[in-house]
Amino acid sequence: MNAADAFGVRKGEWVSFAGAGGKTSLMACMAHDLAALGWRVLVTTTTRMGADQAALFRTSIAVEGAASLSGLLQTGSPVLVYRAAQEDKLQGLPSAQIAALANHADVVLIEADGGRKLPFKMPRAHEPVIPAETTLVIPCAALTALGQPLDPSAVFNADGISQAFGAVPGIPLTRQLFAAVLVDAQGGLKAIPEAARVIPFLNAVSDAVIDDARWIARTLIAHARIERVVLGNTHHHPPLVELTRRIGMIVLAAGLSTRMGQPKPLLEWEPGRTILDRILEQATLAGVNHTLVVTGHYAEQVAQIAARHGAATVFNPDYTTGDMLTSLKTGLRALPANIDAALIALGDQPMIDAGVTRQVMHTYARGGVRIAAPSYQMRRGHPILIDKALWGELLDLPAGGAPRDVINRHAAEIVYLNVDDENVLHDLDTPAQYQAARKRAGYSAT
Numbered sequence: 001m002n003a004a005d006a007f008g009v010r011k012g013e014w015v016s017f018a019g020a021g022g023k024t025s026l027m028a029c030m031a032h033d034l035a036a037l038g039w040r041v042l043v044t045t046t047t048r049m050g051a052d053q054a055a056l057f058r059t060s061i062a063v064e065g066a067a068s069l070s071g072l073l074q075t076g077s078p079v080l081v082y083r084a085a086q087e088d089k090l091q092g093l094p095s096a097q098i099a100a101l102a103n104h105a106d107v108v109l110i111e112a113d114g115g116r117k118l119p120f121k122m123p124r125a126h127e128p129v130i131p132a133e134t135t136l137v138i139p140c141a142a143l144t145a146l147g148q149p150l151d152p153s154a155v156f157n158a159d160g161i162s163q164a165f166g167a168v169p170g171i172p173l174t175r176q177l178f179a180a181v182l183v184d185a186q187g188g189l190k191a192i193p194e195a196a197r198v199i200p201f202l203n204a205v206s207d208a209v210i211d212d213a214r215w216i217a218r219t220l221i222a223h224a225r226i227e228r229v230v231l232g233n234t235h236h237h238p239p240l241v242e243l244t245r246r247i248g249m250i251v252l253a254a255g256l257s258t259r260m261g262q263p264k265p266l267l268e269w270e271p272g273r274t275i276l277d278r279i280l281e282q283a284t285l286a287g288v289n290h291t292l293v294v295t296g297h298y299a300e301q302v303a304q305i306a307a308r309h310g311a312a313t314v315f316n317p318d319y320t321t322g323d324m325l326t327s328l329k330t331g332l333r334a335l336p337a338n339i340d341a342a343l344i345a346l347g348d349q350p351m352i353d354a355g356v357t358r359q360v361m362h363t364y365a366r367g368g369v370r371i372a373a374p375s376y377q378m379r380r381g382h383p384i385l386i387d388k389a390l391w392g393e394l395l396d397l398p399a400g401g402a403p404r405d406v407i408n409r410h411a412a413e414i415v416y417l418n419v420d421d422e423n424v425l426h427d428l429d430t431p432a433q434y435q436a437a438r439k440r441a442g443y444s445a446t
Helices: 023-036 051-057 063-073 095-102 158-165 175-182 210-221 275-286 299-308 324-334 354-364 388-395 403-409 431-440
Strands: 014-019 041-045 048-050 059-062 079-082 084-086 089-091 107-111 136-142 201-203 229-232 240-244 247-252 268-270 290-295 312-315 341-346 371-376 384-387 414-418
Touching: 014 023, 023 041, 023 051, 023 107, 023 136, 023 201, 041 063, 041 095, 048 051, 051 059, 051 079, 051 089, 059 063, 063 079, 063 095, 079 089, 095 107, 136 175, 158 175, 175 210, 201 210, 210 229, 210 240, 247 275, 247 324, 247 354, 268 275, 275 290, 275 299, 275 354, 290 299, 290 324, 299 312, 312 324, 324 341, 324 388, 324 403, 341 354, 341 388, 354 371, 354 384, 354 414, 384 388, 384 403, 388 403
Parallel strands: 014 107, 014 136, 041 079, 041 107, 059 079, 136 201, 201 229, 247 290, 247 341, 290 312, 371 414
Antiparallel strands: 048 089, 084 089, 229 240, 341 384, 371 384
């Protein structure tokens, strides 16, 4: 997973890097990734860049020498253009000059902020300087800031954070405050053009802070402006660790429960809680971004349970056929447009733990994964995660088809997560299976 793919950079884009904690290093990484693809990559700044950082881009010229830019961009290396060199800084270009040069390039990468090499910042009144033509903004922040004191030695404009959030100067920077700054209109989302995509980059991610990084990323992705969150470490190669994208869960709970003799989602699992309660609770604990319950049989009662957990519902008018595919198609069509992948969960599998679902989501976060599934002793289980790129094939399946037809068609692309939990294989079809499963879970048979 290279930087260009992780951020979904397209030809013709202006990409502005803001914040602190790795802007220039990430920009250099992206520039070389794109140049390796044969793109003509123009790099510049709207503020000031350390003169020593010009070496990251191999070729740099003052704007007065821009007559040679077109030829230089054909050499397969990114080209850094600046207004003038002043002491140890390269002065940036105004938007009008960038626009005049952009016609020579396939993509423009812009350092639009300064951070004094600190890991985290709150913008000052005049920052960041993001051109209106920008189509993608990447707010940057480094996890090394966590636990550091909220003072100028560790955080750029620490006073601004104290004033904006009522934080006591000198307190350790928590992950809650870290995330709050990044999604604030005067913080990480400041001065972003209305139509621009926003993809934050969390830098300096390591095993020691991966849980904090994932928590912050889940918090950021809940904001409507943010498309995805990229986790990485610009001191490593490759520098990118995970992508946090919006994942929905479709809970198939429309069936007639013929063999059970009564609606399975409504059966008691633990005292006072139904099977569907348990499934939805685990979805919440796993960090699923949007949960959708497909209803049919006993739709009103199922919808009431879903509402208790903040889950959406959609009714499958063809539920009486007993065909799972109609429910899956109904669910896929009803998911919000910003969902990138769907977890398919059965409405009669209360035994599946949130930890398994979370691991499947982490598998998908590696990037380049289109299907992820848990596996127990070489047998595929649930929940299965399917990337949006394959939803069209599911929706095109004819009557009588099954989701496994598409999954098996892409068998070579499935990434399996080996688990020690056989519950990923089992659903509850009969009263005997239901009673046995409740007993194993520690609940008295009814």
